[in-house]
Amino acid sequence: MSKMLEYSNIDSPIHKLTGATKLIAFIIWAVASMITYDTRLLIFMFFLSVVVFKISKVEFKQISFVLYFILIFLLLNNIAIFIFSPYEGVQIYGSRTELFKIAGPYTVTLEQLFYQFNITIKYFSIIPMALLFIVATNPSEFAASLNKIGVKYKIAYSVSIALRYIPDVQKDYQEISFAQQARGIDMSKKEKLSKRIKNSASILMPLIFSSLERIETISSAMELRAFGKNKKRTWYNEREFKKGDYITIIIAMVLLILSILATKANNGRFYNPFI
Known part of the structure; x- marks a missing residue:
C-alpha cells in the first residue's frame, strides 16, 4: 500500500x-x-x-x-x-x-x-x-541539488531529513493507532466524531514522544560523525x-x-x- x-x-x-x-x-x-x-x-x-x-x-x-x-x-x-x-x-x-x-x-x-x-x-x-x-x-538527491545552487549543506540536509521523515511518522502513527485500538480505544466511524477526536489524543501524545526520541537519536548520530565540522561536503546522489x-x-x-x-x-x- x-x-x-x-x-x-x-x-x-x-x-x-x-x-x-x-x-x-x-x-x-x-x-x-x-x-x-x-x-x-x-x-x-x-x-x-x-x-x-x-x-x-x-x-x-x-x-x-x-x-x-x-x-x-x-x-x-x-x-x-x-x-x-x-x-x-x-x-x-x-x-x-x-x-x-x-x-x-x-x-x-x-x-x-x-x-x-x-x-x-x-x-x-x-x-x-x-x-x-x-x-x-x-530527499537525498534534493539535498545535494540545494547545496549545488548555493544553499548551505546543513540547511539542505535538514530539508532532506524532514522529507525522509514523513513516511516514518505515518508508520509510527499506524502502529500506535493499532496498539491503542487493541486496548479498546475505538477510532472507527462507528464512534461519534467528538469521541473520535478525543480518542485521537491517545495517539498524538505517544507519536510526539516517539518523534522527539527519533530526533534525539538522529542528532546524536550526526554529532558522533562530526557533522558540520567542514564548510563543504560531497554528495553521493548529486546529479x-x-x-x-x-x-x-x-x-x-x-x-x-x-x-x-x-x-x-x-x-x-x-x-x-x-x-
Missing part, C-alpha cells in the same frame, strides 16, 4: 529531473500564479499542472488525503471571504450585477462569484505542483543538469513572463470581463 506524500522511484520524465530543477521551477510557478488574477492564465496553468501530474505517473492515493484536507480548507476560506467581505468583487471590478439576496447585508453578486472563482483556481493551479514536488523528489532540466526551467520562466505581461495588459493584477 502506498503511503501518502512518500517518494517513489518511478520511471517518468518528472522523476528524471534534478531536485534543484523541481525546486526552481516550482518557485517560479508559484510566483507566476501569485502575481496575476488573470482567469485565462490561471485556468491554463491549472490544466498544465494536471497534465504534468499525469506525466509523472504518481498514484492519486498518495496525495488524496492531503488534497481533500486542502479542499476543505479552501471551502472554509471561500465562506469566510464572503462573510467578511461580500462585495470585494464589486469593489475590484467596478460594477455590480446582483443575482439573489440571502439575508441582511448579504447579496450574491456575479462579480463576487468571479472573484472567489479566481481565488479557487489560483489554489488549483499551485496545489498539484506542490504535492508533485514532494512525492517526485528524492548534473541535463537538457530536460533546462527546458523545464525555461517553460516556468515563460509562464512567469506571461503572468507579468498579463498584469500589464490588464492594467493591474485582475482580469476584468465586466468592462
Whole structure:
C-alpha cells in the first residue's frame, strides 16, 4: 500500500529531473500564479499542472488525503471571504450585477462569484505542483541539488531529513493507532466524531514522544560523525543538469513572463470581463 506524500522511484520524465530543477521551477510557478488574477492564465496553468501530474505517473492515493484536507480548507476560506467581505468583487471590478439576496447585508453578486472563482483556481493551479514536488523528489538527491545552487549543506540536509521523515511518522502513527485500538480505544466511524477526536489524543501524545526520541537519536548520530565540522561536503546522489532540466526551467520562466505581461495588459493584477 502506498503511503501518502512518500517518494517513489518511478520511471517518468518528472522523476528524471534534478531536485534543484523541481525546486526552481516550482518557485517560479508559484510566483507566476501569485502575481496575476488573470482567469485565462490561471485556468491554463491549472490544466498544465494536471497534465504534468499525469506525466509523472504518481498514484492519486498518495496525495488524496492531503488534497481533500486542502479542499476543505479552501471551502472554509471561500465562506469566510464572503462573510467578511461580500462585495470585494464589486469593489475590484467596478460594477455590480446582483443575482439573489440571502439575508441582511448579504447579496450574491456575479462579480463576487468571479472573484472567489479566481481565488479557487489560483489554489488549483499551485496545489498539484506542490504535492508533485514532494512525492517526485528524492530527499537525498534534493539535498545535494540545494547545496549545488548555493544553499548551505546543513540547511539542505535538514530539508532532506524532514522529507525522509514523513513516511516514518505515518508508520509510527499506524502502529500506535493499532496498539491503542487493541486496548479498546475505538477510532472507527462507528464512534461519534467528538469521541473520535478525543480518542485521537491517545495517539498524538505517544507519536510526539516517539518523534522527539527519533530526533534525539538522529542528532546524536550526526554529532558522533562530526557533522558540520567542514564548510563543504560531497554528495553521493548529486546529479548534473541535463537538457530536460533546462527546458523545464525555461517553460516556468515563460509562464512567469506571461503572468507579468498579463498584469500589464490588464492594467493591474485582475482580469476584468465586466468592462
